[in-house]
Amino acid sequence: MSQVAIKICGVRTPDAIDAAMRGGASHVGFVHFPRSPRHLAPAALADLAPRVPEHVARVAVLVDPDDAIIDALIAAGGLHVLQLHGREEPARVAAIRQRTGLETWKAIPVKSAADLAAGNAYAGAADRLLFDAKTPEGAALPGGMGHRFDWTLLAGHRPPLPWGLSGGLDADNVAHALRLTGAPLVDVSSGVESAPGIKDMDRIAAFCEAVSRC
Numbered sequence: 273m274s275q276v277a278i279k280i281c282g283v284r285t286p287d288a289i290d291a292a293m294r295g296g297a298s299h300v301g302f303v304h305f306p307r308s309p310r311h312l313a314p315a316a317l318a319d320l321a322p323r324v325p326e327h328v329a330r331v332a333v334l335v336d337p338d339d340a341i342i343d344a345l346i347a348a349g350g351l352h353v354l355q356l357h358g359r360e361e362p363a364r365v366a367a368i369r370q371r372t373g374l375e376t377w378k379a380i381p382v383k384s385a386a387d388l389a390a391g392n393a394y395a396g397a398a399d400r401l402l403f404d405a406k407t408p409e410g411a412a413l414p415g416g417m418g419h420r421f422d423w424t425l426l427a428g429h430r431p432p433l434p435w436g437l438s439g440g441l442d443a444d445n446v447a448h449a450l451r452l453t454g455a456p457l458v459d460v461s462s463g464v465e466s467a468p469g470i471k472d473m474d475r476i477a478a479f480c481e482a483v484s485r486c
């Protein structure tokens with residue numbers, strides 16, 4: 273049985289949550305970013321969140337959020353984790369973590385080896401780094417685009433805080449990614465969808481199955 277934690281990100285429907293639960297996901301991610309096909313407003317989150325069992329972490333994915341939207345999402349979603357996916361500096365991450373008392377993750381966009389080092393500045397500010405593929409300049413979204421980075425960059429990298437791997441993962445490549453990186457947590461969105469924002473239950477099952485075999 274795999275010890276690797278699984279986050280299914282960008283869920284918008286009860287059946288996607290149920291599929292993630294059947295697959296043994298440890299985290300489900302709710303995206304709040306109006307330009308995203310996965311965007312959920314607080315009211316929609318409030319409808320969906322109770323579907324997630326208590327032992328599974330509800331993660332809000334946010335881009336440079338202000339305190340008001342953080343508070344609205346926490347009130348709506350009974351959140352366990354805030355995933356900051358914008359340009360939040362360490363001081364802002366630390367302030368959000370301190371103010372909310374929630375586990376706080378910082379996404380680190382990666383294209384080259386130099387990008388990995390940017391994560392080190394978040395030691396003491398964040399609870400976890402999420403190494404994700406850097407999306408192209410001018411892209412509509414800072415994540416959730418199915419891009420991957422060179423996973424060999426992570427071989428031998430020892431981040432100073434817990435971490436996870438994200439970006440372009442799917443059922444066919446996740447075992448390879450885990451062999452190369454040894455990631456303790458994997459995060460997927462597009463790779464378990466049939467179209468942007470549309471989760472595919474069979475792909476969720478296949479992804480979780482592939483991770484569980486590792």
Ligand SMILES: O=C(O)c1ccccc1NCC(=O)[C@H](O)[C@H](O)COP(=O)(O)O
Binds near residue numbers: 281413417459
């Ligand atoms: O998924 C989105 O639409 C999104 C929008 C704005 C900021 C972050 C977003 N997603 C972040 C995630 O956690 C994704 O799971 C991660 O980037 C991996 O996505 P994918 O490559 O599609 O698996």
